[in-house]
Amino acid sequence: EVQLVESGGGLVQPGRSLRLSCTASGFTFGDYAMSWFRQAPGKGLEWVGFIRSKAYGGTTEYAASVKGRFTISRDDSKSIAYLQMNSLKTEDTAVYYCTRGVAAAGWGQGTLVTVSS
Amino acid sequence: DVVMTQSPLSLPVTLGQPASISCRSSQSLVYSDGNTYLNWFQQRPGQSPRRLIYKVSNRDSGVPDRFSGSGSGTDFTLKISRVEAEDVGVYYCMQGTHWPVTFGQGTKVEIK
Numbered sequence: 001e002v003q004l005v006e007s008g009g010g011l012v013q014p015g016r017s018l019r020l021s022c023t024a025s026g027f028t029f030g031d032y033a034m035s036w037f038r039q040a041p042g043k044g045l046e047w048v049g050f051i052r053s054k055a056y057g058g059t060t061e062y063a064a065s066v067k068g069r070f071t072i073s074r075d076d077s078k079s080i081a082y083l084q085m086n087s088l089k090t091e092d093t094a095v096y097y098c099t100r101g102v103a104a105a106g107w108g109q110g111t112l113v114t115v116s117s
Numbered sequence: 118d119v120v121m122t123q124s125p126l127s128l129p130v131t132l133g134q135p136a137s138i139s140c141r142s143s144q145s146l147v148y149s150d151g152n153t154y155l156n157w158f159q160q161r162p163g164q165s166p167r168r169l170i171y172k173v174s175n176r177d178s179g180v181p182d183r184f185s186g187s188g189s190g191t192d193f194t195l196k197i198s199r200v201e202a203e204d205v206g207v208y209y210c211m212q213g214t215h216w217p218v219t220f221g222q223g224t225k226v227e228i229k
Contacts, residue, residue, distance in 0.1 A: 047219070105171070
């Protein structure tokens, strides 16, 4: 069974940084791309970005709203995907989820990031 | 970006009756490999999203067979054959054919 656990959320001031982690189990992590999504309070779902597996170059794609500020990376030896968030804005306030692949099979419980002064 | 338009946005249904949600894309979702990357998600109140359907019509493991997906090109539908109380929540369509990945606005299903 695919299990994903996000962590690292919290309250942060605008302009500061935060790193989220997604710890995976139940599948061969290195074989899969990993995605991050978010959901602002009371709003719909938004795709944040994606990292391909090493077999496909480990390259990344990002939504325009976060490109240049957010970076996705992965440590296949630990089965962890990361979301490094820099220059945070109040509009980045959301629950952040990681999923397996772009097709989003399997979601964690999410981690809340609140950007506020 | 591909715009995904769902209708209706609110769907009051009677227990045991069918329900249908439409999702239309601003351009074809057929990828160069011949697949159509259109998925449906359910988000129950207070819970994380859960994928129900992938590639238009494939049900995920554990999803009741009262849920079905259909469609092609730019026009897609999620149907619930007989709504149960546990089906209350918000349903989203999502396309993964074109970058960036985009979602519909969500359809809130509630019991009358």
